[in-house]
Amino acid sequence: MKKISFFLLFFLIFSSVFADEAVQKYNEKSFDALFKAVSKYYTKDELRKIVEKSLESDEITEKNLAFIYSPLSLKKQAENHETYFAKLINDETVKAGVDFFEKYKALFCKIYAETKVEPGDIIGILNWESKLGLVTGEQKIIRIFAAQYFSGEKINDGLIKSGEYSKEGAMSVEAGKKRVERLKKNAFSNFKALLIQAKEKNFDSLEVKGSWAGAIGFPQFMPASMKFAKDGNGDGKIDLFVMEDAIASVANYLKLHGYHEKGSVAAFKAYNNDKIYAEGVKKYSDAVRNAGITSGSCEEKSSVNPQAN
Secondary structure, three states, rough: OOOOHHHHHHHHHHHHHHHHHHOOOOOOHHHHHHHHOOOOOHHHHHHHHHHHHHOOOHHHHHHHHHHHHOOOOOHHHHHHHHHHHHHHHOHHHHHEEEHHHHHHHHHHEEEHHOOOHHHHHHHHHHHHHHOOOOOOOOOHHHHHHHHHHHHHHHHHHHHHOOOHHHOOOOOHHHHHHEEEEHHHHHHHHHHHHHHHHHHHHHOOOOOOEOOOOOOEOOOEEEEHHHHHOOOOOOOOOOOOOHHHHHHHHHHHHOOOOOHHOHHHHHHHHHHOOOOHHHHHHHHHHHHHHOOOOHHHHHHHHOOOOOOOO
16 A cells, blocks of 8 residues: 555545544634634624635635644754755855845844844845745635634644554644744734734635645734834835835844844744754854945945945
8 A cells, every 4th residue: 555645644634633623623612712802893604604615715825724733844944954054054145145235235224223223134034034035835824823823732642543643743732832832822813913914904714825834914013013113115004015004014023032232042932943054044144244334334435335245
């Protein structure tokens, strides 16, 4: 008998879970907790329709959930971050960072005057998160949050029964269960934030696209982090798919998460609590700084040298 492929196995597990959810077998206690958090904005019928729609599956969602819930997920994420070093920190990406600074120099200088956050550190985050706006994701993020909030335990039970936790390098079943609880808690915060923002800013929560983890826009903010977002172009709106807003939002996030008190690396870890991520952002930021991009650039009349090392 041929070995069942990794994604086929997850497809079978998720298909069963979502089939149950589609006929309204999601936990009513969890639904009521979500409704209580957003009842100022939604009736129960409105929320129920959104929940049922958000629990519909698709190929992208199944693939991303397979990655998220795998007992090897954290290990694979760390390995992926290591491979990002060569892809995101090289002569080409550093030159792109220098050009990026020159394009938005007036804004970077204005923001530095207001926040004292170095341009290179902002560019480092944006390079690592979306390659300066080139990669933002195709996941309908509400589906990720709905699955994590309503179905995480069922998905994990399926993985335990299928033997995924017995594979070499997998976390323990106990660690996996604790992680599922953390994912559910975070999903609740982001689900709630997305639903509230949809009403306040008049967009369709079911159609918002982002990363495999549910992050949005050029700076890849999670919905629960949108409270730190800023209007960078002065149009009275915040849109993280507008680069000026993305730049201002990253600066504000870093400033409010220990940038000045604990240092840039601590703020990078607050942005993404992964050691390799923080090291990667710092390494790229240093490379851009060595190429001439510092707050001192705001005082210079001549252009920096994009060929500098």
